[in-house]
Amino acid sequence: MTDPAAECGLAMAIRMLEGKWKMDVLCELDTGARRFGRLRQAIPAISEKMLAQTLREMEVDGLVLRKVYDQLPAKVVYSLTERGTSLIARSADLCRWGEQFGAPAAQLQAAG
Amino acid sequence: MTDPAAECGLAMAIRMLEGKWKMDVLCELDTGARRFGRLRQAIPAISEKMLAQTLREMEVDGLVLRKVYDQLPAKVVYSLTERGTSLIARSADLCRWGEQFGAPAAQLQAAG
């Protein structure tokens, strides 16, 4: 673990965001707090298993807050923590970078 | 592919950076152009296969430039493209975010 990349804060941010569904959940929760079922509707392609797993990981990383209401039927509301929202805010530069340089990459792949 | 996350430039940047070795190669090449063997020395844990594969992907994404010198023994030099360097520059905010919020996450995992 003496690699310089391991010490880089960017590497840590990438680890929290990599995976098939992290960005989808992050984007959805950025528009407001959501219940489990509502998230499933918003991300139709995701399975229950992966949604639960993704939310757990993001909760452990401190990106997502999980609030349980003890009632029947069960009710759980997910929302972004301050850490989650700050992550999005700090990603603005990189987001614009992707929008600016995204297209050429697809062309390279299509040509190759 | 109608997910909002798929259209986000950040998602594209993440895809280019995710994977076990992308950050290591990016950080190393950020310090200057390197030959294949030199990169292996700098990242001891990586295998030849994974280094070659990682470099290929980054080349396809337009992050890395691969320059071949037709001589014996073979000589290939890798360097960051302007796109690659701009990616690093635009990641500064996120990097600081990771340094700031990184430690608490490890504590959460250790506690859980």
Next chain:
DNA sequence: CCGCATCCTCTTCGATACTG
């Protein structure tokens, strides 16, 4: 309604051996 358990598949990655 929320989410875990199981089983299965596909991709990723590591180890080893081989080529120009």
Next chain:
DNA sequence: CAGTATCGAAGAGGATGCGG
């Protein structure tokens, strides 16, 4: 020196069924 080929292990992710 700079890769490619092949094999096998490990993990991610999908489908389905069950429990609180």
